[in-house]
Amino acid sequence: MTAHHAATVATPLPEAQPLLAVRDVTVRYGRFTALRDVTLDVREGAFHGVIGPNGAGKSTLMDAVTGSRRPAAGSVLFDGREIARSRIAARRRLGISRSFQRTSIFPELTVGEQLGLVGDHLGDQDVDAVLEIMSLAALRDRVAGTIAYGDQRRVDIALALLGKPRLLVLDEPAAGLSVEETDTLFEHLRTLVRERGVTALVVEHDVDAVFASCDTVTVLDLGQVLRSGDARTVRSDPAVIAAYLGSAA
Amino acid sequence: MAATVLGLFLPTFLADPYLVTVLVRGLTLGLAGLAVGLLNQQLGLVSFGIGAFFGLSCYAFSILTTRFGWGPTAAAAVALLGVIALAALLGAVVVRVKALSFVMVTLAIAQAFFVAAGLAGLKDLTGGDDGLLVEFSGELAGLRQSDLLDPESAWPLVWTVVVVVVALTAVMVRSRFGTRLRAIKQNEERMRYSGFDPYRDKILVFVVSAAIAAVAGVLQALTQGLASPDILGFHLSGNALVAALIGGSATVIGPMVGGVVFAFGQSALSDSGNLQFFVGLSLVVVVVILPGGAVPATIRWTRSAARRVKDRLL
Amino acid sequence: MSAAQVLNGLALGALLTLLASGLALIYGLRHVMNFGHGGNYMLAAYLGTSVSAVAGFWTALVVVPVAMFGLGVALEFAVLRPLAGRGPIELAIVLTGIAWMLQNVIVAVYGPQARVMATPAPLDGVVQIGEEPYPAYRLLLIGFGIGSVLLIAAWLRFTRSGLHVRAVSARPDTARMAGVDTGRLGLLVVCLSTAFAGLAGVLAGPYLAVNPGMGDAILITSLIVVVLGGIGSIAGAVVAAVVIGFVQVLGDLVVPSVAALVPYLLLVVVLVLRPRGLMGRVIV
Numbered sequence: 001m002t003a004h005h006a007a008t009v010a011t012p013l014p015e016a017q018p019l020l021a022v023r024d025v026t027v028r029y030g031r032f033t034a035l036r037d038v039t040l041d042v043r044e045g046a047f048h049g050v051i052g053p054n055g056a057g058k059s060t061l062m063d064a065v066t067g068s069r070r071p072a073a074g075s076v077l078f079d080g081r082e083i084a085r086s087r088i089a090a091r092r093r094l095g096i097s098r099s100f101q102r103t104s105i106f107p108e109l110t111v112g113e114q115l116g117l118v119g120d121h122l123g124d125q126d127v128d129a130v131l132e133i134m135s136l137a138a139l140r141d142r143v144a145g146t147i148a149y150g151d152q153r154r155v156d157i158a159l160a161l162l163g164k165p166r167l168l169v170l171d172e173p174a175a176g177l178s179v180e181e182t183d184t185l186f187e188h189l190r191t192l193v194r195e196r197g198v199t200a201l202v203v204e205h206d207v208d209a210v211f212a213s214c215d216t217v218t219v220l221d222l223g224q225v226l227r228s229g230d231a232r233t234v235r236s237d238p239a240v241i242a243a244y245l246g247s248a249a
Numbered sequence: 250m251a252a253t254v255l256g257l258f259l260p261t262f263l264a265d266p267y268l269v270t271v272l273v274r275g276l277t278l279g280l281a282g283l284a285v286g287l288l289n290q291q292l293g294l295v296s297f298g299i300g301a302f303f304g305l306s307c308y309a310f311s312i313l314t315t316r317f318g319w320g321p322t323a324a325a326a327v328a329l330l331g332v333i334a335l336a337a338l339l340g341a342v343v344v345r346v347k348a349l350s351f352v353m354v355t356l357a358i359a360q361a362f363f364v365a366a367g368l369a370g371l372k373d374l375t376g377g378d379d380g381l382l383v384e385f386s387g388e389l390a391g392l393r394q395s396d397l398l399d400p401e402s403a404w405p406l407v408w409t410v411v412v413v414v415v416a417l418t419a420v421m422v423r424s425r426f427g428t429r430l431r432a433i434k435q436n437e438e439r440m441r442y443s444g445f446d447p448y449r450d451k452i453l454v455f456v457v458s459a460a461i462a463a464v465a466g467v468l469q470a471l472t473q474g475l476a477s478p479d480i481l482g483f484h485l486s487g488n489a490l491v492a493a494l495i496g497g498s499a500t501v502i503g504p505m506v507g508g509v510v511f512a513f514g515q516s517a518l519s520d521s522g523n524l525q526f527f528v529g530l531s532l533v534v535v536v537v538i539l540p541g542g543a544v545p546a547t548i549r550w551t552r553s554a555a556r557r558v559k560d561r562l563l
Numbered sequence: 564m565s566a567a568q569v570l571n572g573l574a575l576g577a578l579l580t581l582l583a584s585g586l587a588l589i590y591g592l593r594h595v596m597n598f599g600h601g602g603n604y605m606l607a608a609y610l611g612t613s614v615s616a617v618a619g620f621w622t623a624l625v626v627v628p629v630a631m632f633g634l635g636v637a638l639e640f641a642v643l644r645p646l647a648g649r650g651p652i653e654l655a656i657v658l659t660g661i662a663w664m665l666q667n668v669i670v671a672v673y674g675p676q677a678r679v680m681a682t683p684a685p686l687d688g689v690v691q692i693g694e695e696p697y698p699a700y701r702l703l704l705i706g707f708g709i710g711s712v713l714l715i716a717a718w719l720r721f722t723r724s725g726l727h728v729r730a731v732s733a734r735p736d737t738a739r740m741a742g743v744d745t746g747r748l749g750l751l752v753v754c755l756s757t758a759f760a761g762l763a764g765v766l767a768g769p770y771l772a773v774n775p776g777m778g779d780a781i782l783i784t785s786l787i788v789v790v791l792g793g794i795g796s797i798a799g800a801v802v803a804a805v806v807i808g809f810v811q812v813l814g815d816l817v818v819p820s821v822a823a824l825v826p827y828l829l830l831v832v833v834l835v836l837r838p839r840g841l842m843g844r845v846i847v
Contacts, residue, residue, distance in 0.1 A: 088442055089441050089444050089446050104436060104442070106435045109428070109432060117432055342831060345838055349651045349652060353786040353787075354834065487663070524667075526663070529665075529667065532657065
């Protein structure tokens with residue numbers, strides 16, 4: 001595993017206003033508290049990873065950011081604007097988009113049809129560019145439900161890329177992919193962040209992939225932030241190693 | 250195109266007034282079936298209560314003309330607009346529930362109108378359980394009431410209305426709005442995460458479906474001259490559902506064909522007193538054995554049989 | 564509201580409880596809404612008139628529910644198992660179709676006229692509730708309503724099969740992995756539900772009209788009860804059944820001209836304010 005990548009990160013702490021600021025967010029399901037006073041900054045242009053064991057609250061955090069779960073307390077600021085109570089569609093139009101762990105596409109439309117539909121709605125005429133980036137040009141006229149799973153995963157991410165979102169939230173993009181597929185996908189994502197100016201927030205089970213690609217990493221444990229900071233510091237943090245990485249790191 | 254024009258002269262070809270009577274009834278039911286099929290095809294929802302809108306517009310037209318002396322054109326317009334307004338209000342509530350609850354809630358709404366029509370306090374308006382015989386003076390599209398009650402002279406109007414409604418529905422299904430609706434049906438969550446507002450679109454389809462049923466309801470009042478409580482309740486709603494299922498809701502023509510098939514079956518079986526049995530049986534058979542609809546299945550079967558015959562001959 | 568009116572509300576609520584709890588049980592376990600429930604209830608009422616004409620009401624009250632329990636076996640093996648892979652809506656349509664066929668057969672056998680079932684001795688008189696005389700038979704109805712609720716509650720709470728039903732309703736996959744025999748449990752729940760419809764049908768005989776339209780009317784009211792209570796929640800169904808019973812009676816007192824519409828209005832109000840129903844955990 002390569003660690004040198006983290007060395008290219010410029011600043012460990014944002015001096016300017018972060019693109020996404022999660023402030024003391026608490027989310028409850030009935031009596032169970034899934035997130036407790038979580039605070040997190042994602043600065044513009046970052047490739048920010050969120051890791052943590054099962055039940056740490058990673059998916060809940062994504063839901064609170066993208067809109068399917070409203071926090072019981074705390075605020076979510078996007079570009080300085082309070083969005084904790086905004087609806088999903090409104091957040092998407094502001095520029096927060098997401099991909100899904102279990103791919104979420106339109107199985108009976110062709111790849112081209114669904115990208116066209118969403119692109120039109122969001123005023124994005126450049127569907128071809130997205131097809132190109134996600135290597136989907138050859139599959140444009142195929143019905144999405146009939147193509148290979150790895151390809152469907154890229155359609156899912158392509159849908160999230162339309163309309164030039166400012167924050168791309170990716171829910172376990174490597175789930176169900178082979179090692180090679182994971183590498184290719186993360187290569188794609190790195191390119192996106194560097195060349196399209198997208199900020200990415202990635203929740204991922206594959207710790208190696210996160211440390212190899214992300215410049216900032218947040219570790220969640222039992223609904224709370226255990227550590228947050230640049231990838232190299234977090235990775236060598238004794239608390240993180242003890243609680244989560246164990247001997248694997 | 251030629252077929253739709255030729256259809257205007259169908260009574261001349263048929264040369265049997267009874268067939269035209271059944272056809273008018275079948276196409277009216279077919280429109281109600283189209284209303285059911287549209288909801289099913291575009292949103293994946295099944296309505297057990299389309300009779301609410303069919304019956305309401307039929308009653309509204311009948312009451313406005315018969316009790317208040319309105320002319321037929323104004324009464325038809327108000328009946329349609331009234332149903333559209335009501336459907337928008339109801340739709341805002343019912344499209345939020347899940348598919349199975351939608352079945353139950355639409356059934357309950359239709360039953361509520363059925364009960365309302367029979368209320369003693371409204372008997373002066375609705376005629377209670379006996380229903381209301383429609384009477385009006387004045388003309389609709391150049392036809393007087395006596396012309397409209399005669400199926401052969403009413404036919405051109407019925408046919409034109411059916412063709413226009415079916416064509417408009419087909420255009421809507423093929424439009425970008427239609428694609429958006431199919432996308433909602435396939436993956437509503439992704440639509441929301443793509444910046445769409447599926448709720449508004451769903452209400453809109455609910456309203457369009459209700460409006461189609463309302464057109465059928467006005468046709469019912471015009472051509473049958475009667476508004477009776479059974480068109481509001483489970484009875485008509487069930488028949489419309491059967492028409493949609495027999496014809497299949499994948500096409501806009503399917504439910505129309507289903508309605509005509511139903512009407513002919515009804516006229517053949519109603520004397521036996523066992524119509525309800527056969528309606529129930531057709532529900533079971535279509536859902537269990539021919540999920541896409543009986544008419545499409547028959548067409549597929551005929552085509553493949555024809556191909557086999559052709560292969561053998563050539 | 565007088566004592567008699569309270570009791571009237573409870574009597575109607577009792578009948579609805581018997582039907583709606585059966586619907587909620589099957590739905591909770593198998594996600595099937597039995598649109599044939601009204602047909603079963605109607606069949607039981609007609610069978611009840613036949614059996615009680617020959618062997619008396621009390622025999623009918625035992626024999627018919629047992630026979631309906633048997634019908635549950637047929638329903639399970641002839642309809643629900645073969646169509647297990649189908650969606651809930653397709654099943655709802657099929658069960659509606661079967662109920663319509665059944666209704667037609669019943670009318671063909673018994674004729675379209677309403678049938679009368681005599682109120683059985685010794686309940687054919689009245690009892691004094693305070694100052695007022697009250698029909699004794701309705702107290703039996705209330706007793707059966709309360710008894711059935713207690714019975715279901717005890718079964719769910721204290722027996723092994725009841726525990727399994729709760730487990731499967733809450734977490735089907737987990738329960739199945741833990742070795743719960745969902746097949747046998749499903750059969751049991753379907754049979755219990757049809758037996759309850761049988762009980763309700765016979766009990767309704769001396770209380771309401773036995774006629775060809777009885778099944779549709781009560782099915783729709785029971786479905787409203789189930790939606791109001793929170794689809795699949797048995798406790799919710801019981802509460803909603805009693806609420807609807809009272810609302811009907813209250814409506815007759817306050818707004819007699821539109822009382823029949825009150826349950827439907829209540830449904831719309833609940834759907835606007837609380838789409839998941841009174842006690843539902845999942846949004847309907």
